Amino acid sequence: MAQSESILNNPFLNKGTAFTNEERQALGLVGMLPSKVQTITEQTTQAYGQFQSKTTDLEKRIFLMNLFNENRTLFYHLMADHVVEFMPIVYDPVVAESIEQYNELFLAPQNAAFISVDDPEAIEASLENAAGGRDIRLVVVTDAEGILGMGDWGVNGVDIAIGKLMVYTAAAGIDPAQVLPVSIDAGTNNQKLLADPLYLGNRHQRIYGPQYEAVIDRFVTAQQKLFPEALLHWEDFGRANAQAILDKYKTKIATFNDDIQGTGMVVLAGILGALNISKESITDQRILSFGAGTAGMGIANQIMDELKQAGLTEAQAKQRFYAVDKQGLLFEDTDGLTPAQKPFVRKRSEFQNADALTDLATIVKTIQPTILIGTSTQPGAFTESIVKEMAAHTPRPIIFPLSNPTKLAEAKAEDLIKWTDGKALVATGIPAADVTYKGVTYQIGQGNNALMYPGLGFGLIAATAKVLNEATLSAACHALGGIVDTSKPGASVLPPVSKITEFSQTLAQVVAQSILDQKLNKEPIASAEQAVAAMKWRPEYKN
Structure with missing residues (x-):
């Protein structure tokens, strides 16, 4: 393949119509592109118009993937201008x-x-x-x-x-x-x-x-x-x-x-954000995880690590958890337990009605959780009666129906706010619109792993981390949970995806600093802030 064809077919090098006349001469591209030399801004405007002409989300995704295959820089320049609009198209749920x-x-x-x-x-x-x-x-x-x-x-x-x-x-x-x-x-x-x-x-x-x-x-x-x-x-x-x-x-x-740590970290950050609003301590919570698969148990592990960081022993931390799966509340003698579930099982002797703890309504009534997390993919599982039962026993119930896509969510944010008379602190697994109830606009946090893993991963790479441990995970969770303004009525428990590029850099710096403080960096790093800034790539053509 000629050099010119090779460059035009290489998405990391291709600039398309943005190749200058001098570049076209040097690279053997003369006559292979229309005469007009476009700026990346002009290309982006043109590409966005083509994107808007597509009538379904899948067609939009196919268009973006074709652009991605042709020209990485243009794709990311376009995405930078429309990150909230494009995130659900290039990733979840489309x-x-x-x-x-x-x-x-x-x-x-x-x-x-x-x-x-x-x-x-x-x-x-x-x-x-x-x-x-x-x-x-x-x-x-x-x-x-x-x-x-x-x-x-x-x-x-x-x-x-x-x-x-x-x-x-x-x-x-x-x-x-x-x-x-x-x-x-x-x-x-x-x-x-x-x-x-x-x-x-x-x-x-x-x-x-x-x-x-x-x-x-x-x-x-x-x-x-x-x-x-x-x-x-x-x-x-x-x-x-x-x-x-x-x-x-x-x-x-x-x-x-x-799925294990990223999901757990975002949920923990959301819980920390919610507790910043309610002014309660994480060590006083009763946590019910509805859905004890990889995500549910990853969340439980992350919260347990945080409880230990807060001063509880492992035995004390485990007593704060109730894991519920298709069999009901998980006990020591439950059939088919996974290795991840076994640390979170309960003893039947703890409950007078242990044999009846097979459905969520009975379990919630018995346990009276303060935090209810859903990763079950059971649509509508958090019913009005269950939510009202929970809210009767805690002033600010923390309820996170995280299953996605939308059709699998355990509850809708609007219903949770209404059923609890505006007291619920809510995060969902998919984007949810603001909810206005009795004159207050409630912003709904999205328990989206994208809030955490880009900044976490970037910070680890920038700091040349040898390993990722509990101390660094906790530092990242506190950083994310502390970003939102908790003084505002109806405040979200997590920052919005629209600010992701800003707070990902904040997270990256916190993560990199944690690695440096623990001396877990492979290579000498003078400053976490400088290391993060130096590694950041921007979608602009290079000469």
Whole structure:
């Protein structure tokens, strides 16, 4: 391929009609582009007009992905101007439609690395080929077994990793040339995919056990060898593997699981924000987690770490939790407990009505929680009677229906405000409009991981972190929970997504400073603030 074609087909180098006449001469592009030399502002205006002409969200996403494939700088310049509008298009919730139709819509691999459980010998080469000589500082990897609200989508789930990295760049400013999405194709238990002749992944049931674990270990070894400075971000792994993988590697390398830690951190930050409003202590709360999967138990672990940081023993901290799953309240003798659930089970002897604690209404009446968190994907589970029962026993109930997409939410923010006469402190898993009730406008926080992981990851990379520990996680949560103005009537428990680019930098600095204070940086860093500022990438063409 000629140099000119190579440049125009390289999304990291392509400027399209913004190549100057001098650049066109030097790069052999004369006659390959229209005569008009556009500024990036003119290109952005033109692209936004094309975006607006699309009639459905999926069409808009396809347009943006095509632009992403052609010109990364223009894509992010456009997204910077419309970050609130584009976030749900490039990621959640519209990414769900893209995943479901991945086979039919596939056009390009989007610089992802595809690793097959059936070909472990090719893992290192797969990563090296996909990186193409780029200096990779951030890897987002998924096996797509446990996509929140969707389940197992095999190789189609690579769109999750791609979308996640888009948010990293748009929110925090990591260089898009330094990121790598990775799909680990371990097969799929989704019969719809296995029966689809267009399915692009391995056409067999998921592989578990030693063969799967060996692939993960081989992947981590190759990733560390090829990209030793990179942060490794795990995404949407299934219940059976997510916690075990994180536990195996988190003390050895710079890594985190966004479903376990990221979700937990945002929820904890929201709780801290809510407690700033109610003027209560976290050590006095009774926490009911409805949905004890990867996300629910990740949230529980994060809150428990914070309770220990606040002075409680582990035994005391565990007494503040009540985990509820499809079996009801989880007890020591409950069948089918996962490793993540076992630390949070209760003893039947604690309750006179233990055998009746199988439905949420009975459990709420018995426990009288002050915090109710939903990750169950059970739509409407937080009913009016349940919410009113909870509100009868606490002055400012903290209620977070976090399941998404919208159709799976446990409750609507508007209903929660109304049912509690404006007393509930609410965060939702999807964007929710302000709620006006009795003359007060309530801003609804969004428990969106994007509030946390871009700033967290950016700070870890900027500080060249060796590992991520509880102290740094706590520092980030307090930073995010302390951003909102709690003196305002109807104040949100979390900052708005519209301010994400601003507070992601604040978070990054707090995280980097925590790493430096603990001497967990690999390389000498003079200043956390300077390190974060120096690493920030801006979507502007370079001469």
